[in-house]
Amino acid sequence: LSTLTRGGCWGGFNHVPSFGMNASAKQLYVYRYSHELLNSIYITFHDLSLFTKSEKHICSDVFEVYGILWNVKFYPLGNEYRDGDDDENIITYISMYLNIPAYYFNENNNNDNNRVKDFSCNFQFEVISHSDSDENILRRSSHIFTESAPDWGFLFLMKQNDLLDPTKKYIVDSSLTVNVTIEKRTLEK
Numbered sequence: 001l002s003t004l005t006r007g008g009c010w011g012g013f014n015h016v017p018s019f020g021m022n023a024s025a026k027q028l029y030v031y032r033y034s035h036e037l038l039n040s041i042y043i044t045f046h047d048l049s050l051f052t053k054s055e056k057h058i059c060s061d062v063f064e065v066y067g068i069l070w071n072v073k074f075y076p077l078g079n080e081y082r083d084g085d086d087d088e089n090i091i092t093y094i095s096m097y098l099n100i101p102a103y104y105f106n107e108n109n110n111n112d113n114n115r116v117k118d119f120s121c122n123f124q125f126e127v128i129s130h131s132d133s134d135e136n137i138l139r140r141s142s143h144i145f146t147e148s149a150p151d152w153g154f155l156f157l158m159k160q161n162d163l164l165d166p167t168k169k170y171i172v173d174s175s176l177t178v179n180v181t182i183e184k185r186t187l188e189k
Contacts, residue, residue, distance in 0.1 A: 041063055058073075065182045074176075099150055121143065127157070137157070
């Protein structure tokens, strides 16, 4: 099951609403952590031990920032980088992308409040280490999200070996937490 939970101050609400379920063994919890920074959320991907090679990625449930509905695509099996010609020098990286689901660009979307035009922003992913905040992995980028380019992110976010290293505690109880921050940009004309 997939669950979306929002806590703290969300659009004036101080309760934790519950949302729909997906037919998936993975769970997702989303927490608002600040009353001032409503553009920043924590996403926790649960049950990573259940992830198999037959599944290419996990999508978070949809969350709202700046009135736009987003999700995060996480590729824990990642991408391989070959350092040289021999198979012993293959490094696997995890990948992560910020995404506006295609439906929200679609003209057939009958809810005008959910339809998106182009959206320019800076964003960052911070992979949280539960042992030492100095170990957190921080990656920043900028993008103009459009119907033809609805996602953007990092093909080589971090080495998979680092993610799986139990001493760094990125994964605790088979769960990974990522802080996502989105900052709207105004384009100069």
